Amino acid sequence: MNDPGHHSAPSHSRPAVLHATSLWLPAGHSWRRLPVIGLALAVVGLGGSLALGLADEAARRQLWHSWLVGSLFVLSIALGGLFFVLVHHATQAGWSVVVRRIAENVMATLPFLALLFVPLLFGMGDLFHWSHAEAVKQDHLLAQKQPYLNVTFFLIRTAAYFVIWSALAFWFGRLSRLQDATGDHELTRRMRRTSAPGLLLFALTVTFFAFDWLMSLDPHWYSTIFGLYFFAGSTMGFFAFLALVVIAGRRTGLLSEVTNDEHQHDIGKLLFAFVSFWAYMAFSQYMLIWYANLPEETGFFAQRMAGSWRTASIVLALGHFIVPFFFLLPRTVKRNAVALAAASLWLLAMHLLDLYWLVMPNLHPAGMAPSLLDAAAVLGSCGVFLAAFGFVLRRQALVPLRDPRLPESLTFENV
């Protein structure tokens, strides 16, 4: 029955007692099989990649580029999860407490995803032109960049990124679980205090990670906004994934007691916001380079306007921004599970295309050249991600059980 007697009372019917099935992954639930399914995908995808890719030199170059796209796809989603948790604490968010544990499970995959980047170190010679000493000798610009762009420093930086991300994910995950056990409100304050420096570390590491692993694929080119561009697409990918998990969870009776249309609506709003933010970053990068028209900067876009890459660029502009912008604009779409799930799947595909568009023109300047290795690497990377996600999902409650703002989140309503 409706009870508007309190200012913030819900107008939906809501059970007074939450059942264990909506707080823990029940025995026999299909999501319990995620680690097994993920591992199978990983073995097939990554094993197949290696079997196909180590045949000859051309296949090997394709292998590492495809592997990079697949790894970046899942890593970017995990980074979006870390960002969401940090912002949640920094802003003392109330509405998102019921979905925070899902984000925590997403960010908990970060140490596992580091494993995907270990094989890539063997492919550095194929990926990074600047890693060849003789290339640096012949190229004055690369020689000037040598103090930053050299293999030793690159390895140190990459290790530092993953250590920092894993440490942040571990710290916030552990405190959140600790609160499940003790209910100590001081833990909420500790997480809040750590979140601001955490965001600073996140911003710096993500920016330089994007410079190192994406921008330096074309070592002559540079764009100072590039880190934000990568971040915007990544966070959008995370919100698409979060929307899918919440919608699928409600369909399978998992989160139906703790999440409702109101939470789905807010996730949809954030997805919409990051669709727009990505476009803002993408266009800002494009317009400044186009307007200044300096040869050392325009090369990036000239390459992506050549051959079939031009089609990919147009598809990105339309499919990553124009169409989803107008599709996600109405309130009813964000509150409709089928519509939001379709938009999320579409945007995840667009995010993958975005990463493909960033990486592959370096290998295939003439035009798009889809390969079986692309599919295998994406499949395998998603397998690793889903296995890690499913693994941590089984280990803990689905919501932060004793977060002081959990009641606020349960009764949240958009005005």
Added chain:
Amino acid sequence: MALLRPSLPPGELFGALAEFATPAELYHACEGVRDAGYTRWDAHTPFPVHGLERAMGLKASRLPWISLVLGLGGAATGMGLQGWVSTIAYPLVISGKPFFSWPAFVPVTFELGVLGGALGAVFGMFALNQLPTFHHPLFSSKRFERASDDGFFISIESWDPQFDPHGTADLLRRLGAKEVELVES
């Protein structure tokens, strides 16, 4: 839209005003008024009561459409003005670019789009709420002052087809009104 003067029912009688003690009673009374088929009526509370729009049976607001149309209009103005100036009115070669260099026009287009959408939302809201209104017949009720403090009210206007001074007052009392009064225009 009536600037400064709200649209009011004709005649001497504005309508019936009923006071309720709690948001819960008001909420259920709104469901009752809605189910009785009234269309020209309103609820007044000191703070937002969640779900009241459903209890009142309000349709979705037209405001998003006003905002969208003005937003798109602003964007079209921005692109159109720059395009017209650069290609027809004063075609100048600027840094070797074509006359119609649309990427350069996007920032202004975007800003005018945002401006149009925001102005549409604010002034559209004023228009739909018939604001500014400096006087309203309900202000003649001393009791109604508590609508901004601790009173919860339903007002039913006399031009509602269902309105009948006695019948409507009876309905409101049956729905749990603490006090019902008739308000003159």
